[in-house]
Amino acid sequence: MIPLCVPEIRGNEWKYVKDCLDTNWVSSAGSYVDRFEKDFAQYLDVQRAVVTMNGTVALQLALLALGIGSGDEVIVSSMTFISPVNAIRYVGAEPVFADVREDTWVLDERQIEALISPRTKAILPIHIYGQPVNMSKVMEIAEKHHLYVIEDATESLGASWNGQKVGTIGDIGCFSFNGNKLMTTGAGGMLVTNNEQIGERAKYLSTQTKTIRENGSFFHEEVGYNFRMPNLLAAMGCAQLEKIDEYSLLKRNHARLYNELLHKIPGLILPANEEGFQNAYWLYSVLVTHDFPISRDQLIDHLRENGIQSRPFFQPVHEMPPYSGSRTSLDMSATVHTSTFGLNLPSSVGxxxxxxxxxxxxxxxxxx
Ligand SMILES: Cc1ncc(COP(=O)(O)O)c(C=O)c1O
Incomplete structure (x- = not known):
């Protein structure tokens, strides 16, 4: 079977993890935690990076660090893995769903303003499958309406908008190092920001708001969280990050070949390629529309029978029971369209x- 997307482990992973085991530094203190945060911040050219146990808690932490909670609304797209929407609920806020663009499959910036209410606190653009959201427009709207922007860049490490890496454009960006992502720590996440104060607050909240008194005892000023990543996993992250440019390039090369070979097949819509935006092609994806000889789901079966794993796009979150009563754009047809016809093809770095x-x-x- 050609898998959908599996990790690539051929750098210093063994060496750095062995170092943790040999030195007994396996838990949440240890040099690799600091090093991973510093290296990641340097790679993205941001002021601060705070490592977490996964991408979902990085998003929850982002909302907490910005003081978003009960009674607040956050505008988000619905054609997504459910994590960012759940994170909004975890802090007591409500998701409000905007439609996606039919060409890029990500948050439609033209739908945002109609959804803004006095309760809106933030926009949470999700860069799905490696495709960047139009961040120029999102930032313009956020500034005009005094809203925060939290980028869900969990699927799009390496993508950029107008030359700026996604995740570094809003107030906070969040990444995931789950096993299927461009780089992995098994499970893991990172929050990044250019605002030192927000970064400091995120670190404080993610480490149980622990401060140490003169006699060595712990003091906690407010309720905190244990969102820390252990040194063992951070060691793996350091090794994976050393390969990131090579892996990003390989993904782009794979996409170029896919584009070339799937070009001009009736009914098959290939990823958009707008000027100024660089797709990371985390999962190379297509739409299998009515003009294609068989349906999307029949194509999934056909590929499976030939030893190829593929996956349908995410189903709209606003149709899932926990969110079926949520406020949405008047017209969610592009969300339904992309969910119905979208297909992810094998995209491993290897x-x-x-x-x-x-x-x-x-x-x-x-x-x-
Ligand atoms: C769009 C999106 N946001 C957030 C996450 C959450 O990341 P994690 O699985 O590391 O919690 C994922 C999942 O992998 C995702 O696809």
């Missing part, structure tokens, strides 16, 4: 050219 050719030939040759 995918070979022969495998991509085989996948594309399998899509072309349907034996109807």
């Amino acid at each position: 995918l070979t050219e022969d495998q991509i050719r085989y996948i594309c030939n399998t899509i072309r040759n349907l034996d109807l």
Whole structure:
């Protein structure tokens, strides 16, 4: 089976993890935690990075650090993995769902303003599958209405908007190092910001608001959280980060070959490629529309029968029971359209050219 997206582990992972084991520094203190935060901040060219146990808690931490909570609303897209929406609920706030763009499949910036109410505190653009949201417009709207911007860049490390890396444009950006992401620590996440005060607050909240008194006892001024990542995983993160440019380039090369081989197949819509925006192609994706000879789900079966794993796009979160009563754009048709027709194709960093050719030939040759 050619898997959808599996980790690439061929750097210093063994060496750094062994170092933790050899030195007994396996838990949440240890040099790799600090090093991973510093290296990640340097890679993204941001002031501060705060490492967390996963991307979901990085998002929850972002909302907490900005004081978003009960009675507040956060504008978000619905064609997403459910994590960012759940994170909004965890802090007691309410998600308000904007439609996505039919061409880029991410938050439609033209739908945001109509959803703003006196309770709106933030916009949470999600850069899905590696595709950046139009951050120029999001920032313009946020400034005009005095809203925070939290970028969910968990799927889009390496993507950029107008030359600026996604995750570094809003007040806070969040990343995930889950096993299927561009780089992995098994499970892990990172919050980044250019605002030192927000960064400091995030670190404080994520470490149980612990301060140490003169005699060594702990003091906690307010309710905090244990969102820390252990040194063992941070060690893996340091090693993975050393390879990030190489892995990003490989993903882009894979996408170029996919684009070339899937070009001009009736009914198959390829990823948008707008000027100024750099897709990270975390999961190379297509829309399989009515003009294609078989349905999206039939194509999934056909690929599986030929040893290829693929996955349908996320189903709209506003249709899931916990969120079915939430406020949405009047028209959510682009969300439904992309969810109905979208398909992720194998996108591991280690995918070979022969495998991509085989996948594309399998899509072309349907034996109807
Ligand atoms: C869009 C999106 N946001 C947030 C997350 C949460 O990340 P994690 O799985 O590390 O909690 C994910 C998942 O992987 C995701 O796809």
